[in-house]
Amino acid sequence: MKFKISIAMVVGLLVACVGSAAYAADPKCGANTGKAAAGEPIVIGGIVSVTGPDNFSSSGQAAAAYFKCLNANGGVNGRPVKYLLEDDAWNPEQSSQVAVKLIRDQKAVALVGNMSFVDCGANQGIYEKENIMVIAGVGVPRDCFFQKNYAPTNAGPRVSNTKAVMDVAQSYPGKIKRVVCIAPNIPNLGEWSCTGAVAWIKKQGGEGKIITFDPGSLDATSIVLEAMAFKPDVISVGTPKGLAVPIFAAAEEQGLADKVHFTGPASLYNLNFPRAIGKYWDGKVTVDMELKAADAGTPDMQNWLAVMEKYGQASDPRDTFSQAGYLAARVTAETLLKMDGAKVDRPSVTAALRNIKRFESDMWCSPWYVGDGPRHNANHAGPVSLVKDGKLVPKQVCIESEDPELDDVRAYEKTIGIAK
Numbered sequence: 489m490k491f492k493i494s495i496a497m498v499v500g501l502l503v504a505c506v507g508s509a510a511y512a513a514d515p516k517c518g519a520n521t522g523k524a525a526a527g528e529p530i531v532i533g534g535i536v537s538v539t540g541p542d543n544f545s546s547s548g549q550a551a552a553a554y555f556k557c558l559n560a561n562g563g564v565n566g567r568p569v570k571y572l573l574e575d576d577a578w579n580p581e582q583s584s585q586v587a588v589k590l591i592r593d594q595k596a597v598a599l600v601g602n603m604s605f606v607d608c609g610a611n612q613g614i615y616e617k618e619n620i621m622v623i624a625g626v627g628v629p630r631d632c633f634f635q636k637n638y639a640p641t642n643a644g645p646r647v648s649n650t651k652a653v654m655d656v657a658q659s660y661p662g663k664i665k666r667v668v669c670i671a672p673n674i675p676n677l678g679e680w681s682c683t684g685a686v687a688w689i690k691k692q693g694g695e696g697k698i699i700t701f702d703p704g705s706l707d708a709t710s711i712v713l714e715a716m717a718f719k720p721d722v723i724s725v726g727t728p729k730g731l732a733v734p735i736f737a738a739a740e741e742q743g744l745a746d747k748v749h750f751t752g753p754a755s756l757y758n759l760n761f762p763r764a765i766g767k768y769w770d771g772k773v774t775v776d777m778e779l780k781a782a783d784a785g786t787p788d789m790q791n792w793l794a795v796m797e798k799y800g801q802a803s804d805p806r807d808t809f810s811q812a813g814y815l816a817a818r819v820t821a822e823t824l825l826k827m828d829g830a831k832v833d834r835p836s837v838t839a840a841l842r843n844i845k846r847f848e849s850d851m852w853c854s855p856w857y858v859g860d861g862p863r864h865n866a867n868h869a870g871p872v873s874l875v876k877d878g879k880l881v882p883k884q885v886c887i888e889s890e891d892p893e894l895d896d897v898r899a900y901e902k903t904i905g906i907a908k
Contacts (some may be wrong), residue, residue, distance in 0.1 A: 525563025
């Protein structure tokens with residue numbers, strides 16, 4: 489059986505729909521004065537991908553909602569944020585054009601809530617040249633985690649894949665020796681997103697194999713058969729939900745649920761995923777979570793939902809990407825509130841954002857930071873969930889990713905006093 493998939497399905501990478509969780513009635517933002525800011529605006533930009541294969545802008549929409557809430561509650565010491573969200577249309581050239589527009593023409597002091605497959609690679613040069621910080625909501629390709637001026641609030645697909653495989657291996661001590669990781673062959677994403685899990689299992693004395701494929705012409709059965717030829721104990725389906733479903737269908741045809749453990753990164757942490765793959769997989773699939781569950785009922789989770797309810801659009805997703813954008817905007821706003829409102833300019837904002845060393849939220853498992861290191865991957869611990877009874881049931885334990893690529897990140901964290 490051959491499953492044909494359109495390229496548009498790639499856009500589901502990392503998405504995590506959370507449904508309609510309860511929220512606090514009155515959102516709290518910034519100084520929470522209840523009075524609208526009316527001073528000179530502070531310009532902040534954001535780059536997302538709206539037009540193209542699909543609308544990939546959830547993070548930016550959440551940042552926009554938070555800044556609206558901030559402006560209704562005193563802004564930054566009386567100054568409102570003028571948030572300019574630009575569409576790069578999945579095009580590197582257009583991404584560079586809108587970056588220039590925001591940074592040089594609009595004089596943005598920072599970029600916040602970015603969410604794009606092409607932004608990181610296309611704009612690293614201008615970010616460094618103009619000395620502007622990007623507090624991104626969602627980093628996807630490798631480039632997003634390997635530059636000084638780009639700090640995502642999410643964990644990224646490589647960390648996510650690694651954590652899911654680790655959880656299964658630790659749940660079945662001594663029985664997980666061979667791992668296959670499947671991913672779309674997107675540049676700087678596919679193989680890189682799998683390498684952490686493979687490196688980790690090899691460090692445990694096991695073996696690993698990476699299978700990449702063209703997301704525009706997926707032959708799910710061939711991929712499953714190739715994976716099984718390796719005789720794996722775990723198959724990590726490191727793809728968007730739309731690409732994962734036919735892979736699970738092909739695996740079900742082969743009767744693999746009781747023969748191999750299946751895992752997936754946060755791209756599969758989606759409300760509809762358990763129903764999409766069916767009851768056959770009940771209790772058989774472990775899915776990573778980059779942030780804590782939205783229905784946890786914690787203060788920050790409820791505030792995010794309240795912000796989206798009052799200041800967002802009904803059509804704005806309430807998903808993991810939205811959580812990440814909310815966090816990016818909140819981190820930025822609370823940092824700016826500590827500054828002299830009359831002296832907010834790009835150099836001072838860049839310095840202040842780099843100085844973030846311990847920002848805590850009940851949405852993260854560990855303090856988040858920026859710092860002055862050469863790259864940023866502060867979010868590398870989180871829970872996982874299990875497909876059970878048509879739902880994704882979270883485990884109440886935060887797992888620290890042991891991806892060897894994080895060794896330099898951990899070393900830096902020791903210098904700023906963060907132990908994870």
